Amino acid sequence: MNLTVIGTGYVGLVSGTCFAEMGNRVTCIDVDEKKIKGLKEGIIPIYEPGLEAMVKRNIEGETLHFSTDLGEHLKKCDIAFIAVGTPMGDDGSADLQYVLQVAKEIGQHMQHSLIIVDKSTVPVGTADKVRQAIQNELEKRKLNIEFHVVSNPEFLKEGDAISDFMKPDRVVVGSDDESATKKMRTLYSPFFRSSMDRLITMDVRSAEMTKYVANAMLATKISFMNEVANICELVGADVNKVRIGIGSDSRIGYSFIYPGSGYGGSCFPKDVKALKRTAQEHGYTADLISAVEDVNDRQKMVIAKKVVDRFGADLTGKTFAIWGLAFKPQTDDMREAPAIYIIKDLVERGAKVQAYDPKAMDEAQHFYLKDLPAVSYYHSKYETLQGADAMILLTEWKEFRSPDFEELKQQLNTPIVFDGRNQYNDQMMQDLGFEYFQIGKK
Numbered sequence: 090m091n092l093t094v095i096g097t098g099y100v101g102l103v104s105g106t107c108f109a110e111m112g113n114r115v116t117c118i119d120v121d122e123k124k125i126k127g128l129k130e131g132i133i134p135i136y137e138p139g140l141e142a143m144v145k146r147n148i149e150g151e152t153l154h155f156s157t158d159l160g161e162h163l164k165k166c167d168i169a170f171i172a173v174g175t176p177m178g179d180d181g182s183a184d185l186q187y188v189l190q191v192a193k194e195i196g197q198h199m200q201h202s203l204i205i206v207d208k209s210t211v212p213v214g215t216a217d218k219v220r221q222a223i224q225n226e227l228e229k230r231k232l233n234i235e236f237h238v239v240s241n242p243e244f245l246k247e248g249d250a251i252s253d254f255m256k257p258d259r260v261v262v263g264s265d266d267e268s269a270t271k272k273m274r275t276l277y278s279p280f281f282r283s284s285m286d287r288l289i290t291m292d293v294r295s296a297e298m299t300k301y302v303a304n305a306m307l308a309t310k311i312s313f314m315n316e317v318a319n320i321c322e323l324v325g326a327d328v329n330k331v332r333i334g335i336g337s338d339s340r341i342g343y344s345f346i347y348p349g350s351g352y353g354g355s356c357f358p359k360d361v362k363a364l365k366r367t368a369q370e371h372g373y374t375a376d377l378i379s380a381v382e383d384v385n386d387r388q389k390m391v392i393a394k395k396v397v398d399r400f401g402a403d404l405t406g407k408t409f410a411i412w413g414l415a416f417k418p419q420t421d422d423m424r425e426a427p428a429i430y431i432i433k434d435l436v437e438r439g440a441k442v443q444a445y446d447p448k449a450m451d452e453a454q455h456f457y458l459k460d461l462p463a464v465s466y467y468h469s470k471y472e473t474l475q476g477a478d479a480m481i482l483l484t485e486w487k488e489f490r491s492p493d494f495e496e497l498k499q500q501l502n503t504p505i506v507f508d509g510r511n512q513y514n515d516q517m518m519q520d521l522g523f524e525y526f527q528i529g530k531k
């Protein structure tokens with residue numbers, strides 16, 4: 090098929106590249122000229138394992154193209170995907186300005202019957218707004234062209250995006266038109282060679298809702314476990330053991346019940362807020378969802394609080410080595426990362442920070458922590474330790490899992506580790522002579 094993917098960010102670039110890999114002819118469109126120029130030369134603006142090789146292969150194979158010219162590419166296209174950002178608006182709702190701008194542009198340029206697919210995460214009712222925006226433009230042009238708006242929310246995870254897209258747990262297609270559903274089924278069939286059961290079709294509104302509910306459910310699991318961790322500390326229990334004890338129940342399961350420094354990233358914080366806001370707009374107070382958010386806001390600061398309990402509220406003259414800045418491993422994404430909040434708090438209290446992350450240092454240095462001269466960046470995890478009073482682990486990158494503990498001890502001024510992701514065995518840390526602080530165990 091000829092596909093146009095509008096918005097070449099995490100979702101647009103990964104989706105477009107994976108569709109191209111399956112033999113479709115894909116053009117990824119973006120308003121960011123610099124990004125498109127770079128992509129044409131094979132320069133990938135994000136870090137995502139496996140993506141660069143796949144993009145280059147499909148550029149060479151002429152299945153993947155990049156452009157800023159939507160009008161030109163819409164002419165040859167069967168399906169147009171909207172994959173632009175839906176950031177958090179001032180009132181917590183999803184800001185639809187980019188989605189509706191794209192819808193308007195589609196209406197201004199389309200010349201033949203089209204399927205328009207919402208891949209962005211959008212609140213219930215957005216497909217109707219997209220349809221209306223396109224229709225308005227067609228009316229201005231005095232054209233009567235048939236089109237269908239389909240909801241196809243994306244569930245990929247940053248860091249595993251390629252494998253999530255190529256081997257999805259499920260693909261949700263919300264459509265009110267049989268022929269559009271059929272076309273989407275054909276497009277996705279190569280991704281489900283063994284069984285098409287994982288392509289789930291439903292009405293548009295339920296599909297829009299499904300994405301928010303999936304993210305809110307995952308965020309709830311995280312906040313629930315963090316709440317449990319905080320109670321464990323108070324009562325003298327070990328959350329690491331409790332986690333194993335409950336996960337063994339097949340109704341609960343082991344996934345997503347790790348205690349830590351709270352969730353971040355581009356999706357959970359904004360999607361949880363947007364779902365709460367949608368409920369509010371319909372006169373419903375979503376208490377559980379509000380609590381998920383409140384617990385997460387508090388959890389982001391638990392490690393900073395442990396540092397203050399150990400070193401005092403005034404951290405002047407203290408230096409901390411930070412291992413990990415990204416909101417999770419395998420990505421350079423720092424949006425809403427707990428590291429931002431924790432580092433800012435330490436610096437405000439007078440501390441110096443020596444940071445290392447395998448991929449996110451550019452993001453930190455040039456964007457999220459750019460106004461903080463007290464933060465310096467190093468090329469390796471061990472370099473951050475020199476002269477530091479403690480090491481604070483904030484992202485569970487694999488390279489932090491089994492460090493040279495002797496070197497860690499020798500380089501630090503005092504052998505103190507604050508572990509925001511419970512990566513180490515506390516008995517082992519004590520035997521090695523560390524003062525070891527983790528989440529959910531005193």
Ligand code: NAD
Binds near residue numbers: 101121190
């Ligand atoms: P992003 O910010 O990385 O990328 C959005 C891109 O859209 C940018 O490159 C921007 O320049 C471009 N854009 C904006 N207006 C445009 C226009 N009028 N025409 C063409 N391009 C335009 O966003 P993202 O992380 O890819 O997220 C996109 C959507 O997918 C959001 O709704 C998000 O919630 C959802 N989502 C994201 C993830 C994720 O892990 N990042 C996962 C699932 C769903």
